[in-house]
Amino acid sequence: MPHLNPVDALDLDSELDDDERLIRDTVAAFVRDHVNDHVAGWFEAGTFPTHELAPVIGKLGLFGMHLDGYGCAGASAAAYGVACRELEAADSGLRSFVSVQGSLVMFPIHRYGSEEQKQEWLPRLASGEAVGCFGLTEPDQGSDPGGMRTVAKRDGGGTSRSSEAESGGDWILNGTKMWITNGSIADVAVVWARTEDGIRGFLVPKGTPGFTTSEIHSKLSLRASVTAELHLEDVRLPSSAVLPGVTGLRGPLSCLSEARFGILCGVVGAARTCYLSALDYSTTREQFGRPLAGFQLTQRKLAGMQVGLVHSQLLALRLSKLKDAGRLRPEHVSLGKLANVRAALDIARDARTILGANGITTEYPVLRHANNLETVLTYEGTEEIHTLVVGESVTGHAAYR
Incomplete structure (x- = not known):
């Protein structure tokens, strides 16, 4: 067979x-x-x-x-x-x-x-000559970006209508962004701020007066990644710094949909690595005179991990085809991130139990992936938010508040 x-x-x-x-x-x-x-x-x-x-x-x-x-x-x-x-x-x-x-x-x-x-x-x-970062999340505003406190005003305290927003004059930005990947090493930050006309995107180059960063340390997850806080204090930008093509939350949310697609595909790789590590370990590690893979409870775990991996691979492939056909919707992306991150985390946790104490060391990748996936579960839309996106899609009722 x-x-x-x-x-x-x-x-x-x-x-x-x-x-x-x-x-x-x-x-x-x-x-x-x-x-x-x-x-x-x-x-x-x-x-x-x-x-x-x-x-x-x-x-x-x-x-x-x-x-x-x-x-x-x-x-x-x-x-x-x-x-x-x-x-x-x-x-x-x-x-x-x-x-x-x-x-x-x-x-x-x-x-x-x-x-x-x-x-x-x-x-x-x-x-790769330049590195960028994306400033949306704030210390007090994560899942509800519409409540952001970062503001951009026209020089002199006034604002202009969006049709005039790029016609001349400076913008002054004030605010703080939190949990920003690449933040302290970025050559340019895409910062989203509230204006009188709605939320706008601004390109803030490194070294702009008033723009500083502080790296976040003591992380237990995504440690092989640079995470920072962005501080904007009376940051003066020319009108040419505004992204002219969008106003409102549609701008940053469309970016997040793009990134979430990468997540729902990416976590399949993390799940695969954890599964293969557990499978290899179970065939070589012996207890009670035979390999762990020969025990029914171990096979139950391995079979469950295989099923979860296959489901994730199928979902990622189907959503990829929908995206290439121009038919991928934000609800599809939420469904994919919700399902695939959850499956990957379950696989990582089960794989760790097969490795026993060896599974908590960096000699094996399993707990490192599990720790990382704890962050992936909540960044760029928490599990709860994506659950509500799918719930609204199937019921027609929004339940965010």
Whole structure:
């Protein structure tokens, strides 16, 4: 009887085209050659070699790979999904670095920026010469971004109507942003602020007077990732710093949908790594005179992990196809993030129990992934928020308040 392939039991990667399989293999090779032997040490030390990895990742064309022009690869959603999967198979911090750059920084510039903003920033961000961050979450406003306190006013205390917002004059920004990936190392921040006309996006370059950052330490999760707080105190920006193409929450929420797609695909890689670690360990570790894999309770765990992994792979593939067809809705993305992060976390936890005490060390990747997934469960939309998005979609009733 032939064995199921634990990596891809249903041979779903056969649905990929040649370019998508090439991207899969290229990213997997990059992770193998540049990340796998070092990531446990980065996690333990609480560091991430941004400036060493960014040019390599840029050369591979992974930053903003799903965008067209300006140095971007113009790859399919399915290709972006498998790239995120192979990145997160190493660590969620690595995938987060790439998806923040592409989906939260490059995407809004590409979609809503002026031609001058695109020309200035997109080629540099695509190559890895520049690094960006996305400032939406605040210390007191996480799941309800509409309540943000960061404000932008026209110079002199007044504001202008949105039709005049880019016509001249400076903006003054004040506020604080929290839990910002890449925040302290970014060359440019996409900061969302409240104006009289609604929420607007601003490009804030590093070194702008009044713009400072402070790195967040003592994390127990996503340690191989840079996380910071952004402080804006009377930050003066020219009118050319405004993203002219959008006003209101539609702007930042569309960016989050892009990034969440990368998450729902990426966590499949984390789940796969945990499952394979547990499967390998169970076949070599002996207790009571035989391998752990020979016990029924262990097989029950392994079979459950295989089922969860297959479900996640199917969902990621289907949503990738919908995105490429232009039919992916925000509700689909919420469904995917809710289901796949939950499944990945369950797989990581079950895998840890098979490894026993060895599972709590950095010698094995399982608890590192589990700790990271605890953050992935709540960032870019908590499990509860995505539950309510799906609930509203199926009932027609919003239940957020």
